[in-house]
Amino acid sequence: MPTLTNFYAIQDLSHHKTKDDCWILVGGKVYDVTQYLDDHPGGDDVILAATGKDATEEFEDAGHSKSARELMEQYCIGELDPSSPVSTYSEKFMQLTKQYWAVPVTVVGISVVVGFLYLRKK
């Protein structure tokens, strides 16, 4: 069955950062919260400050209730395209770390073995 999910690239979010057109990215999902900005108990400024990037951390830090999480689902318009390139430095760093974690682990491992052999020889 074909899926009806809309996929957005992280760059798409940067075109929706205003009070009249506001999208946020939380937990891999994209939400159009334009209509909700004025009603948000935490104010519109916190949401506007979290646009154009992954706002999951800010959202979780605010300790949103279960009802807040249920409420937000009605504003969901799609998901982040998993193949879209990541933009922030921390995301890039995390991606590289996941990809190349074996390199520092191997270097440390070899150093430990060489150090051990060297000390035994003494």
Ligand code: HEM
């Ligand atoms: C559709 C998205 C969102 C919905 C439906 C939503 C809903 C709510 C609700 C209902 C509350 C009241 C407390 C609670 O029930 O948890 C709240 C508080 C709050 N929200 Fe959100 N929120 C959304 C997005 C965000 C985002 C993206 C941020 C941060 C960037 C944020 C920051 C806050 C903060 C800081 C409070 C605390 C306000 C206070 O206690 O003074 N919210 N939100």
